[in-house]
Amino acid sequence: MNIKEIAALCDVSTTTISRVINNDPRVTQKTRSHVKSIMKKYNYTPNAFARGLILNSMRMIGILCTNIDDPYYAKATSLIESEIKKHGYNSILGCTGNNLEDKIKHLDLLLKNRVDAIILIGSAFRENTENDHIRTAAKQSPVIIINGLIEIPGVYCVLCDEKESIIQNVRLLTEQNKRNIMYVYDVLTYSGLQKLSGYRIGLELCGIKKEISVSVKIGADINEIRNTVADALKLFPETDAIMASEDFLAIGAQKAMAELGKNLPLIGFDNSRYAQCATPSLTSVDNMLDSICPIAVKLLIDLLNGKKVPSKIIMPTELIERETFVTKKSSTV
Amino acid sequence: MNIKEIAALCDVSTTTISRVINNDPRVTQKTRSHVKSIMKKYNYTPNAFARGLILNSMRMIGILCTNIDDPYYAKATSLIESEIKKHGYNSILGCTGNNLEDKIKHLDLLLKNRVDAIILIGSAFRENTENDHIRTAAKQSPVIIINGLIEIPGVYCVLCDEKESIIQNVRLLTEQNKRNIMYVYDVLTYSGLQKLSGYRIGLELCGIKKEISVSVKIGADINEIRNTVADALKLFPETDAIMASEDFLAIGAQKAMAELGKNLPLIGFDNSRYAQCATPSLTSVDNMLDSICPIAVKLLIDLLNGKKVPSKIIMPTELIERETFVTKKSSTV
DNA sequence: TTGAAAGCGGTACCAT
DNA sequence: ATGGTACCGCTTTCAA
16 A cells, blocks of 8 residues: 555545645645545555655664663663654664674664664773774764763763762772772773773872772673682782672672672672662662763754754763662761 | 766666676676775765665564563563574664553554564563454564464464473472462563463462462562562561562562571572572573574574464473572482 | 655666 | 666655
C-alpha cells in the first residue's frame, strides 16, 4: 500500500495525501478526515525510506558506547534513549569495544546510515594519539560526547569534573588522617587519566609524597581484581584507605580487604547499582549521568534546530555516602 | 555527492557505478578500480535511504527491551548487537518500559522504520491478556522473542526452562533438609509466573505444603527490598532457605538476613554481575543468555535467508554455585 | 483548496 | 562489458 493507491481510494491527488500525512493546513477538514479514515482502514504507513530520501533524515540518532553490558554505559544509554524519544527521534545503537578500528567502523556505519547526530558515551572515544575519525565525522554530523572531552569544531561535550572529584576524595580522606591512600584503576582512557591525575594532584595538595596506585588488568573479573588488590595490600600493609576508579574495582578491593581481615575506608566511582549491592554498601562518586544525559540531549536538539549552543558543559560531581566511608561534616564530639 | 556526479567524473554511466558499489562482476577490473579510486577521492557514500527505498531494507534489526538499565537486558542486548553486526545488520534500540501502550508505540515505530526483523528481549512482551500488537507486527516482520514464549505464527522464541530450574532449586534445598523455603519475587510477567509456578510445583513434588512467598514492590530499591524481606522473615521465623526471582532481589534478601543475624542458604536468578558483587557471593541460576542470544540471531538470519527454522528453542539452565549455597554432590563424609 | 509533475539517489531491466 | 531509463514512494514547487 503506497501513497498513490491511497490517493486513488480517496479520489484525491497524492499531494493531498502527503499534506494530510504532514499536517499541512492546506486541506479542508472534510478531506482530511476522509483521508485519515481510509489510511486507518488500510493500515497505511508512509514509507520511511522514501521520506528519508527526500527529507534527508529518518530522525535517527546514533549512540555509540564501548560496551553496553557495563552498567555505566547502560545507564547513560537508557537515559539518552528516553530523552531522544521525547523529541521524536529514534536511537541506533552500536557497541564498539575498545579497538580503534572498530570504533572507526561504527562511526562510518552511522554516517552511512545518515543519522541526524552521533552521541558518543564515555571518554573511550578520545584516543590518546589522534582523533581524525571524530574530526571527519563531526564534519558530516553533529557529535556529542557524554563524559568525554575533545576540542574539535562540531563536537560538543557534556561531562562532569572527575579529576576534581578525586581530588576532593583525597582531601576528605586526609581529613580523617589517612595518609596512605591506595588508588585502584584499570583502563587509562582520557577519563581514566583524569582520575589518576586527580589522585596525584590530591596527594600533592595534601602534602603526601607516597603514591600507592594499583593497575588492574582491563576486563578482569571480580576474583582477578580481588587477587590483584590483595597482593598490593600485602605489599603495602600501611595502606589506610582505598579509592577506585570504578565501583566494580572497589568491590574487588572490598573482597580483598575481607580476605585479609581489613576494613579500610573505601570510595568507589560511578554510584552504580553495584555500590548498593555491596556489603557493606559502597560510598561512591556519582558522575551525574542523571543530569548530564538530559542536558546533552537538550543541547543536541537545540543544535539540530539551528540554535547556538555551548561546546562544553561541565558539571560538578557528588559523593554519595554509604557504609564504606562517611565524612564527619558535623563533627560535634 | 551522488551517483550521477561520480558517474560523470568517471565518464561512465550510473549503472556502472552501481555495479561497482554492489560488487557486480560485470565490470572490468580496470573500470572498477578507477571508479573505486574516484569514490574514495571524493569520499562518496551511496545514499542509504535511496538504497533502502529500492531494496526495501536498510539492514536494520529492531531490538526492544523494557529497560536497558537492567543488567539482564543489558547483557542480552550486548550479545545480540554483537551477533547481528557480524551478519551485516545494524541495531535500532527501544526501551519501552512496562506500559503496554508504550510497547505498542515502539513496535509501531520499528515497523514504520521498516526494520528487517524485531527482537523482543524478555517475557515482559507477552501480556497476560491479549497480544494482538505482536500478532500484527509478526505479519509485517519476523519477530524473535528472547526468553519469552508466545505461540503466534511468525513469532520465534528462544528461551530457557525457568520453571524447571526453580523446581530443581527446591529439590536441591530439600535435599539439605530445608522445608521452609521462602520465595521472593516482584513482577509477574510470563517469566515471573513461570518461576512462581516452578516454586509451587517444586514444593508439591517435595511434599511441602507451606508456601512462603514474598511479593516485593516492582522497581523497589535495595532498601525497600531489604525491609520487605526482613518483615517477612519476622513473620515467618521458621524460614530456612530463600530463593529469589532475580539477583537484585536476592541481594535485598541477603541484606535483610544480615540485619536479622541470619545466614540461610540463598539462591538468586540471572547469574548477573550482581551475584559476584554480593558478599557473600551469590549462588544463582544462569539463564544461558550466552547461548540463547547467538542461537536466536542465527535463527533470525536463517529466517531472513528464507530457510526453515524452528519456532521454539528451549535450553536448560545451569546453577552457578558460589558462597550462599552449595550442593554436596560428592557427599563423602 | 487542490493537483500535475519534477525530482530525491539509487537499482535493475533491457538494449547495445 | 556498458549504458539508457523506468521506477521505488514520497515531498514540494508551481499552476489552476
